[in-house]
Amino acid sequence: MKIVIATVSAALCFAAAPLHAQEVAPAETAAPAEPAAASAPAAEAAVPEPVAETPVARALPASTQVSITSDGEITSKKVEVGDKFQFTVVNDVQEAGEVAIPRGSKVEATVTWKTGKAVGGKSGKFELSFDKINVRGADYKMRGTHRQEGKGNTVAAVFATWLVSGRSAVMLPGQMVTVFTDQPIPY
Structure with missing residues (x-):
């Protein structure tokens, strides 16, 4: 029975490892989302800001x-x-x-x-x-x-x-x- 428990424990550990790897994978996929978020301000920066009118020097x-x-x-x-x-x-x-x-x-x-x-x-x-x-x-x-x-x-x-x-x-x-x-x- 000790062998069965050890085998089941090992199986659970191996089963948990891929779950843990899957949990990490979404975090890795979230990392590429950051550059997309970083590119959003760049897209906003492309829109010219209103410029205050300066008086024409006469x-x-x-x-x-x-x-x-x-x-x-x-x-x-x-x-x-x-x-x-x-x-x-x-x-x-x-x-x-x-x-x-x-x-x-x-x-x-x-x-x-x-x-x-x-x-x-x-x-x-x-x-x-x-x-x-x-x-x-x-x-x-x-x-x-x-x-x-x-x-x-x-x-x-x-x-x-x-x-x-x-x-x-x-x-x-x-x-x-x-x-x-x-x-x-x-x-």
Whole structure:
């Protein structure tokens, strides 16, 4: 009887072994399913995601005309070469119906040349070079020059050249000057 039990036990062990192998086989077949699952995100990745719209960058072109005026009086009596002065944009500069440079934007100018009034009826003169404009917190290059001359006194100078001198050059707030942008200005 011990032999029968041992034979039955062995038979059960051998019978269980194939069952165990069958149980393992489905796990092995499940492993190939993982690459199929992994390929599913790849298929999803092939579908393009919606892209957030970026605003189209527009820019005011270089060489655009801008009207400005001085923030204060500038006179050849008091200026020196290298002095800097502030100007203000008089009107909105528009491009395609939108304001590219708002009124009130600041422009910086530098005195590049100066003469004082002189004997013989010669007037004082100075010249400004416009360097940059500040638009919405960013500086952009400008170009343009302006020469301001005082009025000479030529009639009196004909009679007494050593006694008469011309007048100083004076630029007052409200006097309009035209300058140009030197680079595109985004808006």
